[in-house]
Amino acid sequence: MARLTNREEEVLSLVGQSMSCKQIARALAISEFTVRKHRASILHKMRLGTTAQLTAFAKTSFAKASFTNTSHVGEASQRADQRERHDRSF
Numbered sequence: 390m391a392r393l394t395n396r397e398e399e400v401l402s403l404v405g406q407s408m409s410c411k412q413i414a415r416a417l418a419i420s421e422f423t424v425r426k427h428r429a430s431i432l433h434k435m436r437l438g439t440t441a442q443l444t445a446f447a448k449t450s451f452a453k454a455s456f457t458n459t460s461h462v463g464e465a466s467q468r469a470d471q472r473e474r475h476d477r478s479f
Contacts, residue, residue: 397431397434399417400424402447404428404431405447410424428440431443
């Protein structure tokens with residue numbers, strides 16, 4: 390299997406937290422299109438066929454702590470949640 394880039398690992402971690410493409414894009418300050426491209430690349434590299442398989446893979450991969458320091462990803466997730474709550478307040 391091909392190695393994931395750092396950004397793909399970040400996206401995968403957020404997928405594992407059940408975040409949508411829109412939420413991931415906001416958390417990482419990238420476009421939704423870019424998130425979709427990263428997800429497609431991960432699917433290809435990991436030889437997965439569906440979004441459900443991608444989500445399950447992400448959840449099990451990070452549960453096993455198979456990737457290096459992802460604490461910054463959790464912070465990004467929290468920022469996205471705060472932005473979403475803020476946007477809903479208007």
